[in-house]
Amino acid sequence: MKTYTILVNLLVKNGHNDRAIELCERMIPPGRRIDINFYKVLIFALCKARKFDLAGQLATEMSQRGCKPDFHIYTSIVTSNCKADRAEDAQAIFKEMTEAGFEPTPSTHNMLIDCLGKSGKIDAAYTVFEEMSKGGVRPDIITYNTLMGVLCKAGRVEEAWKQFQNMKRNGLNPDKFSYSILVDNFGKVGKMAEACGLFIEMVESGDAPDVVSCSILISNLGRTGDVHQACELFKGLAQKGLHLD
């Protein structure tokens, strides 16, 4: 069994996911005792190969055989589903994971919020956020940034703005991601004063503008037709050695 585990791991590492899976399918006859590490390697491989359904099935199967999926197996299945924008599955397995007594990491929460939001399930994303705030996992800057991004994409910029203030109240310092999201989206809805104010606040807070935040600002200025000001800004940034694309 150890040898097989190492072999499967090697196959996966070398990108031969299909062969690894094939090998595994042949060596898991019913009733055979399989150790958890073997399942783990295999499920990682399946997730990597984007065979999410198979990975999920295997997790169910191992559970039925009396070998409970561990923290890493759950995390792997949840996060890979999130990355593939498979919101329903991610949500279901996340639930299973917590019911099994595991506490997903903050980043797993963040990924789920992002995934749910991108699938248009704003309310579900909010729920994850709220449960997180209630439970032992504290929302971090990325949680707020993710939530703000989700809200903005849904056209709910005002709510994003509320979360921005909420974040500050909870003692978190907005970073350049936080500012960029709001500067971009305030600009898109024509609230230029708010957008510019936030850009200045960002600079004053000591977070140096980078290529992305400047591009956002410039496209904002372009939107208002203020091409001259955009060009001036561009020149000023070039002088500071910032190279924009």
Add this chain to the structure above:
RNA sequence: UUGUUUUGG
């Protein structure tokens, strides 16, 4: 040897 950091134009 078996890794889970996820968010902005």
